[in-house]
Amino acid sequence: MEHRHRLEDRTPEPNRVWIDLAGPDEAAIARTEALTGLALPSCADLREVERSSRLRRQRDALVLSTPMVSFDGAPGLHPLGFVLARDRLVTLRFQALPPFEAVARRQAEPDGPRTSTALFGALLAELVDALADRLEAMSDALDALSGRVFDFDLGRGGAPKRRDRALRQILGEVGRSGKALSMLRAALLGLGRIVPFVAAEAEPWLGPEEHTHLEILRLDIVSLEEFETRLSETVQFLLDATLGLVNMEQNNTFRVLTVVSVIGIPPTLVASIYGMNFKTMPELDWAWGYPYGLALIALSALAPALYFRIKGWF
Template sequence: MLRSFPEAESGASGVWIDLLSPDPDERSIAEQRCGLKLPAREALSEIQASSRLRADGDVLYMSAALISGTGAGEWSNAPTGFILTPDTLITVRYDYLEPFDAVGEKLRHDVDVSAASVLATLLEDIVGRAADHLEQASAVVSKASQLLFFEEEERPGLKRETRKIRLIMRDVGRASDQASRVRYAFLSLGRMVSFILDRCTPDLDQLMQERFDSIRHDINSLDEFETSLEGRIQLLQDAAAAFLSIEQNDVVKVLTVASVVGVPPVLVVGVYGMNFRNMPELSWELGYPYALILCLVSGLLPYIWFKWRGWI
């Protein structure tokens, strides 16, 4: 799909030309109108800085991995190309991205815009929505922290603790994935803004320079917030693993104590189960109660020892 802003009957004569999953005919029309070669989808996915950012005279070729998603946690990185000329901004994308529609609606009939101002508006909206992603991830992490560190189980147990931690880690893992995609987007966007300022500063007025510089500062501050968020996520993951390990150790400790307490009575029963002819207790009337008491005492002594040592 090929769209032009502001709207024009020629279809590709506006200040901003947006191509969404263009077919060969649409690519050909845009290339003929602008006299430029549009990047293929494979080129937009390159991760080298030299492939993402390059200049050809007064034309800047840039690409960034933006965030595409439905809001239900199914996020993905969407490689997007930006071609900035003195008069026209061309964007090439293969995924639906809300900022492009939102900015397009604002600029649909606005004829008093420049290519640089359209790009600045796009980047401001993209960074703002990325900040919303971080806020969502931070809210999930805060809720997980509350559940993990401050809420006590009414009926604690390994099964309930395992289920609780599994649910917490699922949510935290999704938040971590969301934050990591935002950081990846910020990495490419930050380089892109710096590239624009380095290459275009002499041609940009003071207001445009301030807007791009503000975008760069916002990206840097949000990147620091994302780093802090990743630290909180790592703490939660480590704490959850430690809590689960402690719960498992408690279970193993109980089983160990039970097995050790049961060894002496088994030994007593084994001895008196030999049925030797000359075993005095066999003809003793109190032999059976004596053996039972001996089993009980031999089992209690290890239990009292463990209790005294504070192991249970």
């Protein structure tokens, strides 16, 4: 007996245990419904967010759905659906999912999963493993990003434009990490709801090993949710730190402008004084009056500049 079929342009045979609908249209769904006697959800149904829409019993089958992240290319969320019956499993997906291919390879092995519930458990296990790998990769990426944030030297980062570009890049990476984590959280939350629901509603179909497997998956998902929470806290911490660096950079800019404006006040005052045209001004008759005025202007600018330099303002 063959156990899996990926529906494309032909109708699957009645003895298929696992029917995998990849990107199905209405015609494909209708053919599968006619074959299996199961009512399959549409893509719009799979996108429903209410718990009652994502987890429900429909006659002798369980209709389950969850958002699932993309495991290749740009990150994104796509609906993933399961229709689980005692002797049939139908999956509906709208993206390439390597865990499904991994289960298909395992199914071809002599001791691979054969029943609908065993195939369902294997799919969940592969999805959980894939999500765990994504979280581990995110953890490594955040560690590297943390080093870049806290090693960032505002005083030695090059020209202001270059420092600004570097901070923008860091801020963008922090934002993308937060977005990716939110997608992983949604997928984990969906799987975390599916596992106990199936364990309770499909109890007559499950053997002792499958019950144990589902309980292990539930505990794994809980631990991954806790790990994701810590990563989310790290992302928030890095976001706050990066915004702090941006504020410091802005403060440095305002400080430089303040120092420059203060340095410019004494020369302006001296030039204003000697710009007055009073007949009795003694310096008007000096042979060295003009060099004296220039020297006084220069000295009035250098003195506050030296003072601010000693104080470490720039």
